Amino acid sequence: MKFILKTFVALVCVSLFTACSPTSFYQLYKVESTSTDIIKVNSLEYEDSNCVIRYNLWSNGGDVGFSFYNKTDKDIQVYLNKSHFILNGYAYDYFKNRTYTSSKSRSVYRGGGVTRGASSATLTPDNRIETQQVSGTLGSSLSSSAGYAVSMAEDSVVCVPARTTKRFSEYSINSLPIRHCDLLRFPRNKRQIETKEFTISNSPIVFSNRITYRSNGNYRIANNEFYVSQMTNYPALDFVDSKFEEACGSKTSNRISYFKYQDVDHFYLKYNLGQSGSFPAER
Numbered sequence: 001m002k003f004i005l006k007t008f009v010a011l012v013c014v015s016l017f018t019a020c021s022p023t024s025f026y027q028l029y030k031v032e033s034t035s036t037d038i039i040k041v042n043s044l045e046y047e048d049s050n051c052v053i054r055y056n057l058w059s060n061g062g063d064v065g066f067s068f069y070n071k072t073d074k075d076i077q078v079y080l081n082k083s084h085f086i087l088n089g090y091a092y093d094y095f096k097n098r099t100y101t102s103s104k105s106r107s108v109y110r111g112g113g114v115t116r117g118a119s120s121a122t123l124t125p126d127n128r129i130e131t132q133q134v135s136g137t138l139g140s141s142l143s144s145s146a147g148y149a150v151s152m153a154e155d156s157v158v159c160v161p162a163r164t165t166k167r168f169s170e171y172s173i174n175s176l177p178i179r180h181c182d183l184l185r186f187p188r189n190k191r192q193i194e195t196k197e198f199t200i201s202n203s204p205i206v207f208s209n210r211i212t213y214r215s216n217g218n219y220r221i222a223n224n225e226f227y228v229s230q231m232t233n234y235p236a237l238d239f240v241d242s243k244f245e246e247a248c249g250s251k252t253s254n255r256i257s258y259f260k261y262q263d264v265d266h267f268y269l270k271y272n273l274g275q276s277g278s279f280p281a282e283r
Contacts, residue, residue: 021188022235023273027177030230031057031265034200038224043067043264046224050076050215051160053222055264057173062267065169066209066224070160074216078168081156082212085171088205094170095156103149160213177271178204183233186273195232203227239268 031044038046044055052069064085070076080095160166179185182196200206208225241260244251259268 021273022186022237024236025177025186025271025273026234026236026239027269027271028230028232028234028239028261029062029174029205029228029267029269031226031267032229034225034227035223038226040265044226046222048220048222050220051213051222053209053211053224055224057267058259058262058264059172059267060270061175062173062269063169064171064173064207064209065167066211067165067167068160068211068213069165070162072215073162075162076160077214078158078160078166079156079212079214079219080158080168084210086208086210087171087173088207091210092171094168096154097156098154099151100154101149101151104147173207173267174205174269177233177269178231180204180231183231185233187233187235189235190238193232193234193238195230197230198228200227203229204231 033044035046037048038044044057046053050070050072052071054067054069055064057063068076068078081093083094084091085094086092158166158168177185180196183194184192187193198204205228206225207227208223211222211224213220213222239260240257242255242257245254245256246252261268
């Protein structure tokens with residue numbers, strides 16, 4: 001009887017421990033620039049005599065996209081076919097030579113039965129491909145449809161007009177949690193949360209945007225390089241919090257969730273209990 005009671009108590013304790021243990025985690029990365037040309041304001045900003053390039057890295061996986069502001073009174077051409085995202089020494093092109101297609105269609109159907117018919121496609125004066133189909137059915141039924149599709153090729157060179165901004169986005173920084181011997185992968189409470197610091201020479205992630213643009217007839221290259229300087233693993237309860245939403249300067253009764261460590265020079269990666277990482281180290 002005592003054995004059964006002890007076993008029951010042990011099972012209850014295990015169940016309670018499992019229920020209270022976190023199953024979702026966040027790996028937080030702090031980023032620094034290798035260049036004094038990039039400063040932190042409301043974003044990470046690079047500025048020269050022609051443009052201001054702004055970054056906000058905060059997202060799941062890290063958003064390395066950028067906003068390009070033309071400071072001059074003349075158009076600037078950004079050459080995507082000569083611009084690259086570089087991650088740990090590997091270069092990835094911003095220009096993919098893709099074709100985007102959007103389509104619209106409208107159909108009308110009356111009656112029922114077996115359908116027989118034909119379709120045709122014509123090129124309209126404004127270069128749209130328009131398809132038409134008319135089909136008859138047994139009896140006096142009739143169905144018809146008409147539509148068009150527009151195909152657009154990706155631009156290898158993008159014009160940024162004077163005193164305006166354009167946004168460029170293509171890549172994320174990291175997709176797998178990094179396993180490190182000095183960090184618990186699945187910390188359960190604040191006491192188990194630790195931070196690992198890195199320099200440019202031993203950082204697990206070094207990345208940059210190498211952006212080629214033309215201003216006043218001259219080609220220029222903006223090389224914006226960054227590296228992960230700190231990395232911390234958090235259980236979800238120590239990473240996400242909630243607060244009352246504010247509207248017109250007053251708090252409402254609606255609670256909203258927010259990230260405790262959100263900042264323009266940080267990004268995070270959400271992962272779950274048991275998920276493998278990109279490095280072989282165990283802890």
